[in-house]
Amino acid sequence: MLKSDKSYTTLFLANEQQIIVSKTLKEVEKKFQYPDFFRVHNSYLINLTHVKQYLKGLGGELIMTNGHSASISRNKKSTLFEKLYLDN
Numbered sequence: 001m002l003k004s005d006k007s008y009t010t011l012f013l014a015n016e017q018q019i020i021v022s023k024t025l026k027e028v029e030k031k032f033q034y035p036d037f038f039r040v041h042n043s044y045l046i047n048l049t050h051v052k053q054y055l056k057g058l059g060g061e062l063i064m065t066n067g068h069s070a071s072i073s074r075n076k077k078s079t080l081f082e083k084l085y086l087d088n
Helices: 025-032 074-084
Strands: 002-005 008-012 018-021 037-041 044-047 051-055 061-064 069-071
Touching: 002 025, 008 025, 025 037, 025 044, 037 069, 037 074, 044 069
Parallel strands: none
Antiparallel strands: 002 008, 002 044, 008 018, 037 044, 051 061, 061 069
16 A cells, blocks of 8 residues: 655555655556556555455545555545445
8 A cells, every 4th residue: 555645655565564755646656557556545545456344434444454544535436346346
């Protein structure tokens, strides 16, 4: 999972390591143009293969295999569900 914090991006790895880079998520996202990566929110880019659980809510929230969570924007929710083969 990648999380934006203004002009910095934190990469949360499966082995619990974190890498902080001094680039915006938009800049970093260009390097992650693979089918398994999806921008679920302005602040989050996730690896779909590491989604553990979906929690309902206004947009919803994803729990990743490393225990971190990512918010889902309402306008990305239906596309995310298609990619995860979930029903709305």
